[in-house]
Amino acid sequence: xxxxxxxxxxxxxxxxxxxxxxxxxxxxxxxxxxxxxxxxxxxxxxxxxxxxxxxxxxxxxxxxxxxxxxxxxxxxxxxxxxxxxxxxxxxxxxxxxxxxxxxxxxxxxxxxxxxxxxxxxxxxxxxxxxxxxxxxxxxxxxxxxxxxxxxxxxxxxxxxxxxxxxxxxxxxxxxxxxxxxxxxxxxxxxxxxxxxxxxxxxxxxxxxxxxxxxxxxxxxxxxxxxxxxxxxxxxxxxxxxxxxxxxxxxxxxxxxxxxxxxxxxxxxxxxxxxxxxxxxxxxxxxxxxxxxxxxxxxxxxxxxxxxxxxxxxxxxxxxxxxxxxxxxxxxxxxxxxxxxxxxxxxxxxxxxxxxxxxxxxxxxxxxxxxxxxxxxxxxxxxxxxxxxxxxxxxxxxxxxxxxxxxxxxxxxxxxxxxxxxxxxxxxxxxxxxxxxxxxxxxxxxxxxxxxxxxxxxxxxxxxxxxxxxxxxxxxxxxx
Amino acid sequence: xxxxxxxxxxxxxxxxxxxxxxxxxxxxxxxxxxxxxxxxxxxxxxxxxxxxxxxxxxxxxxxxxx
Numbered sequence: 344x345x346x347x348x349x350x351x352x353x354x355x356x357x358x359x360x361x362x363x364x365x366x367x368x369x370x371x372x373x374x375x376x377x378x379x380x381x382x383x384x385x386x387x388x389x390x391x392x393x394x395x396x397x398x399x400x401x402x403x404x405x406x407x408x409x410x411x412x413x414x415x416x417x418x419x420x421x422x423x424x425x426x427x428x429x430x431x432x433x434x435x436x437x438x439x440x441x442x443x444x445x446x447x448x449x450x451x452x453x454x455x456x457x458x459x460x461x462x463x464x465x466x467x468x469x470x471x472x473x474x475x476x477x478x479x480x481x482x483x484x485x486x487x488x489x490x491x492x493x494x495x496x497x498x499x500x501x502x503x504x505x506x507x508x509x510x511x512x513x514x515x516x517x518x519x520x521x522x523x524x525x526x527x528x529x530x531x532x533x534x535x536x537x538x539x540x541x542x543x544x545x546x547x548x549x550x551x552x553x554x555x556x557x558x559x560x561x562x563x564x565x566x567x568x569x570x571x572x573x574x575x576x577x578x579x580x581x582x583x584x585x586x587x588x589x590x591x592x593x594x595x596x597x598x599x600x601x602x603x604x605x606x607x608x609x610x611x612x613x614x615x616x617x618x619x620x621x622x623x624x625x626x627x628x629x630x631x632x633x634x635x636x637x638x639x640x641x642x643x644x645x646x647x648x649x650x651x652x653x654x655x656x657x658x659x660x661x662x663x664x665x666x667x668x669x670x671x672x673x674x675x676x677x678x679x680x681x682x683x684x685x686x687x688x689x690x691x692x693x694x695x696x697x698x699x700x701x702x703x704x705x706x707x708x709x710x711x712x713x714x715x716x717x718x719x720x721x722x723x724x725x726x727x728x729x730x731x732x733x734x735x736x737x738x739x740x741x742x743x744x745x746x747x748x749x750x751x752x753x754x755x756x757x758x759x760x761x762x763x764x765x766x767x768x769x770x771x772x773x774x775x776x777x778x779x780x781x782x783x784x785x786x787x788x789x790x791x792x793x794x795x796x797x798x799x800x801x802x803x804x805x806x807x808x809x810x811x812x813x814x815x816x817x818x819x820x821x822x
Numbered sequence: 823x824x825x826x827x828x829x830x831x832x833x834x835x836x837x838x839x840x841x842x843x844x845x846x847x848x849x850x851x852x853x854x855x856x857x858x859x860x861x862x863x864x865x866x867x868x869x870x871x872x873x874x875x876x877x878x879x880x881x882x883x884x885x886x887x888x
Contacts, residue, residue, distance in 0.1 A: 547879065561878040593882055660862030667859075682843060691848050695855035698836050699863075706866045708876030713869060715880060746851045753858035771880045796882070 350378035355819070358427040358521040358574040362468070365412070365426035372408035372426035372470060375520075376401045379428045379472055383518050386822055389499070391491035392513040394433045395441050396473040401428065404470045422468025423577045423601070430519035432507050433474040434481050435461055435565075436554035444556045445477040445506075447489050448677055448684040458554025459589065460523055460565045460582045467581035472519050475509030481525055481558045482506060482670065484688040486744040495537060496820035497786055501737040504534030510568045511538035515820045521574050523582065524566040527558045528662045529732075529764025531566025532776035536732035536789020539778045539818060541575045541806070542568045544764075546797050547771040548593040550579075551586035557673055559666040562768040571816055572777060572807040576600035579799060595797060603800040604807040609644030611805060613637070614725035617651045619734075619763055624755075626735040632780035632788040633731050636809065640729070643808050650721050650728060652766070654714040659761030661714065662769055664707035667696035688744060715770040722795035727805045732776040732789030733760050763791065773799050777806045778815035787815075828857040 348364070353375050356364065365372050380398060387393050408426045411419035419425065433443050436454035443449045457465070465471065476493045479485040483505035493508040495501040496515040503511040507524025511534025514522060524531040526544040535542025543566055550565040557563055567578035583597045620633055641647045654661075671678070671693045674685075678697065682690050721728060747753045767774040772795055779790030790809070794802040810816055833853040837844045844852055 548882065591879060595882070657862065657865055660859070660865070663859060664863045679841060679843070682845075687848065687851075691851045691855060694837065694842055694844055694848065694852045695859060697840065697842050698833065698852075698856050699859060703860065703863050705876060706871060707863055708878075709871040709874040710866050710869055712874050712877055713871070747854045747858075750854055750858035750861055753855055754862065757855075757858070758862055796880070 350381055353378040354382050354517040356520065357571045358424055358429070358569065359577055361427045361520050362425045366420060372405040373402065375426060376405040376428050376470060376472070379519060386516060387518055389494065390496060390512050390516050390822065391493045392475055392509040392516065392518050393430070394443055394474050394476050394490045394509070397440060397471055401470050401472050408468065408470065419468060422466070423581050424464065424521070425468030427469050427520045428472045429464060429469040429521045429523070430472045430475050430510070430513055431461060431522065432477050432510050432524045434477055434525050434556050435523065437461055437471070437474060440474060442474065443490065444481070445479045445485065445488060445490065446685065448681065450489070454554070456554065459551035459586045461554065463582045464523065475513055475522060477509055478506035479686045479689045480556070480674070481527060481530055482689050482692060483530070484692070484743050485686045486688045487686055492740060495737050496822045497539065497737070500739055501786070502537065502740050502743055504537035504737065506530040507534045507566065507568060510534055511540060514538060514540040514568060514570055516822050521570070521578055522568045523578065524568045525555060525563060526566035526768070527563045528666055528761055528768055531568055532732050532764050532774065532789065532791060535568055535776040537737035537787060539787035539815065539820070540568060540570060541572055541775065541777050542566055543575050543579060543775040543799070544767055544773060545579065545583065545799055546773045548591050549583050549773070549797065549799065551589040551592050553586055553588035559669040562666055564768070572803060572810045573601065573604060575775065576604055576803050598800050600800055600803055603804050605804065606808050606811050608640065608805050608808045611645045611727065612725040613640050613645045613647045613805070614650035614721055614728045615647060616655060616728050616730040617649050618653065618655045619730035622734055624734060624759065625731070626782070628782040629731045629735060629788050633729070633790065636779050636790050637729060639809060639812055640805070643812060648725065650725060652717045652721060654710065654717055655762055655766045657762065658714060658766040658769060659758035661707045661710050662761050662765030663758065664699065664704060665711065667692060668699050668704045671697035711769045714766060718766070718770045718772060719795070726794070726801055728793040730763060730791050732791040733763055736782050736786035736788060767793050772796055773802060775802050775806050777810060780815055828853060828860065
C-alpha cells in the first residue's frame with residue numbers, strides 16, 4: 344500500500360484523523376505504529392516520556408488491524424479509535440507488561456490482567472504503544488524518578504506537569520496519538536495545561552478505576568489526555584460507563600460525546616471563577632490569557648458572568664488534607680516496612696500526612712461537602728465555570744522538587760496551585776483543561792472549564808467551540 | 823493546634839508514637855509539611871460545619887451512588 348503521508352506527517356495527526364486516514368487507505372495501522380516508534384527512538388531518550396515501549400505488541404496489534412480492514416470486518420474497523428496508537432500512564436495495569444507506578448517499590452510489578460480502561464481502549468481499536476512515565480505513586484514532586492525526569496518538550500528543564508508527566512510530554516512531542524492519564528487532584532489537567540494538550544477529569548463515577556493503582560480511592564479518576572477536544576470526546580466515549588469490576592461506577596448511559604460537538608454555544612452561561620481568576624500571585628500572562636479566552640467565548644455567543652466560590656481559595660489544603668491522608672493509609676504497610684524504597688519527596692509527603700489527626704481530616708471531609716454545595720449553587724446559575732488550570736506556566740524542575748524550607752514555602756509551592764484543580768475532584772465534578780494561549784516567552788497556558796455532575800458533554804461542547812475559534816492547539820513544540 | 827508548637831522534636835515524638843519511622847535527614851521537611859498542612863486546615867475552623875456529614879462518594883441524582 345502506498346503511504347501518501349510521510350511518517351513525520353502521521354505523528355502530527357490527531358487520533359481521529361489517524362483512524363480516518365487508516366480507514367480511507369491513506370496509510371496502514373502498521374505505518375502509523377512505525378512512524379511513532381521511529382519518533383520515540385529518535386527523541387524520547389531526551390524527553391523520557393516512556394517507561395516501557397511495547398514495540399512487538401503494538402506491531403502485532405497493527406497487523407491485526409490492517410488485516411481486519413482488508414477483510415472488511417466492520418465491527419473492528421468502525422471502532423472509534425481504530426488504529427490509533429495510544430500510550431497509557433504507568434499506573435494502569437497492563438497484562439504481562441510492567442506497571443511500575445513510577446516507583447522502585449513496584450519495579451517487579453507485572454499484572455495478569457488489563458485495567459478496564461486499557462481493555463476498553465483496545466476494544467475501540469486503539470493500539471497500545473507503551474506505558475508512560477509518572478511521578479511516583481501518582482503524587483507529584485518526585486525528586487529522583489527511577490525512570491528519568493520527563494522533560495517538557497516546550498522547554499527542557501521545565502516540568503511537563505504532574506503526575507501524568509509522561510502523558511503530557513508524549514502528547515506535546517507527538518510520541519502517541521492519544522493517552523490516558525490519571526487525575527486525582529489535577530494530575531491529568533496539570534500536564535495538559537503545561538504541555539498545550541487537552542486533559543479531562545470526569546465525574547468521579549463516570550469511568551472505571553478497576554486496575555488503577557489508587558492514590559485516593561474516592562477521588563482517583565482516569566483522565567483522557569489528547570491533542571484535541573474532539574479526540575478527548577472519542578476517548579471518553581470509549582472508556583466511560585458502568586463496570587461491574589468497579590461497583591462505584593454509574594449506570595448512567597454514556598452519551599455520544601463526539602456527536603455533541605456542534606460548535607454552537609450561543610446562550611451558554613459561563614461563570615468566571617472570581618477567587619481563582621483574580622488571585623494576586625497569578626502570572627500576568629495567565630491572567631491575560633484567561634481574560635482573552637472569556638472574550639472569545641462571549642464572542643461566540645456565551646453569556647459571561649462573575650461567580651464567587653469562596654472555598655476555592657483553600658481547596659488545595661482541603662484536597663491535600665483528604666487525599667494525602669488517604670494515600671498515607673493506602674501506603675501504610677510500605678512506609679512502615681520499607682520507606683527507603685520511596686523517593687524522598689513521596690516519603691516525606693506521606694509521613695507528614697500520616698500524622699494528621701483524624702479530627703482534622705474529618706473537618707476537611709465536611710468542608711468538602713460545603714464546597715460541593717457552593718459549586719452546585721453556581722451550576723444553577725451557569726452551565727460552565729472557567730478559570731486557568733494553573734496560576735502559572737510550567738515551572739523549572741528544581742522549583743517542584745527542592746526540599747521545602749518553611750511552612751510558608753509549602754503553602755506557596757504546594758497548596759496554591761492545587762486550589763485550581765482540586766475543587767472539582769473534591770466535589771466529584773468534571774473539568775477539562777484545554778490549550779488557552781502562551782506566555783510571552785512561549786510556555787503553554789491551560790484554560791480550565793468545569794461543569795456539574797455528568798456535564799462532560801457540556802464542558803466539551805464549550806471547549807470544542809473555543810478550540811475551533813483559536814489556533815493554540817495547532818502549535819508544535821520545538822522537538 | 824498552634825503551628826508554632828510544631829517543632830521537629832514533637833513531630834519525631836508523634837511519628838514514633840504512631841509507628842512511622844522518620845530519618846533525621848527527612849525530619850525537617852516532614853515537620854515543614856506537617857506544620858503547613860495543620861496551619862492551612864486550621865482555617866476550616868472558621869467554617870460552620872455543624873450538622874454536615876462527611877461523604878466519600880456523593881449520591882447520584884438518579885439514585886445511583888456517585
